[in-house]
Amino acid sequence: MIYVWGGGWQQRYDPETQILDQGNNFIGPNPLWKSVYEENKSNFLEIYPIWKREYENGDSKFNDFGLDCSGFAGWVVYNVMETQGGQKGYTCSAMDMARNFSERGWGELIPYQSVKDIYKPGDILSGNKSVKEPQRHVLICVGQCKDGSFLGIHSSPIAPHVFGSGRPGELKNDTKSQAYLLASNYMKNHHKDLYDLEHKRKNDKYTPFYRDWDIIEKYDVMRWHITENSVLKDPDGLRSMSAKKILKLILQPISENRSHEAEEILELMPQPIDSRSP
Numbered sequence: 001m002i003y004v005w006g007g008g009w010q011q012r013y014d015p016e017t018q019i020l021d022q023g024n025n026f027i028g029p030n031p032l033w034k035s036v037y038e039e040n041k042s043n044f045l046e047i048y049p050i051w052k053r054e055y056e057n058g059d060s061k062f063n064d065f066g067l068d069c070s071g072f073a074g075w076v077v078y079n080v081m082e083t084q085g086g087q088k089g090y091t092c093s094a095m096d097m098a099r100n101f102s103e104r105g106w107g108e109l110i111p112y113q114s115v116k117d118i119y120k121p122g123d124i125l126s127g128n129k130s131v132k133e134p135q136r137h138v139l140i141c142v143g144q145c146k147d148g149s150f151l152g153i154h155s156s157p158i159a160p161h162v163f164g165s166g167r168p169g170e171l172k173n174d175t176k177s178q179a180y181l182l183a184s185n186y187m188k189n190h191h192k193d194l195y196d197l198e199h200k201r202k203n204d205k206y207t208p209f210y211r212d213w214d215i216i217e218k219y220d221v222m223r224w225h226i227t228e229n230s231v232l233k234d235p236d237g238l239r240s241m242s243a244k245k246i247l248k249l250i251l252q253p254i255s256e257n258r259s260h261e262a263e264e265i266l267e268l269m270p271q272p273i274d275s276r277s278p
Helices: 031-056 069-081 094-103 178-190 192-200 243-251 256-268
Strands: 012-014 019-021 107-110 124-127 138-144 150-154 161-165 219-224
Touching: 031 192, 069 094, 069 138, 069 150, 094 107, 094 124, 094 138, 094 219, 138 243, 150 178, 150 243, 161 178, 178 192, 178 243
Parallel strands: none
Antiparallel strands: 012 019, 107 219, 124 138, 124 219, 138 150, 150 161
């Protein structure tokens, strides 16, 4: 799908089907998202400012075409919580999402000052409003690497993608971090068209599939409760897995005769030496 400002926010009620369409209350992807992405990915840099301007002027005609950051996170959570489409969605303001989900009783809200550089798979990260230059954005944690870098997924122009952060304490553009190498190689091998498009945007101020550590640490965290009575369970022990291992599970193909593919791709990913334990 393509990134769209306001995507996933629109609400319409169809009296015939009695379905509330929030734009992202689908089980699985909306087929429209794929067709719009294929039709517009090559000229995204030209149409993006137009769509953004229309959204800021109150026009929602493009909102069905894809999802923004909170629309994407809301869609992911919808697919975790629901078994059929058309139910009430979970999209809310990106900066309120971690708090909103915590208030539902799903997990613990950890203020950014208390995160202490520790992130867990599934964490929902919302930008804190009180910090200098707040991040008006929401991220989902895939996992944390041995060197401390953060592997996440989010919807950001041009389209939803995995990304890696720098290592804790490192300065700008730390492209030797394990998370960045995992993310970049994953995108190159599995989403080559998006990888190539993003690298056309690369410049001194923008590195595709990367975020500096000092940006990640400005986010509040909602960490899911994993108990016998919580809404989520963790029978496979994902909470204790490294980012690399979780990405390997994501890469694991449905067909067993392609099982070597994930192994080969992960072997291509350089692993910087560090002393931090998993």
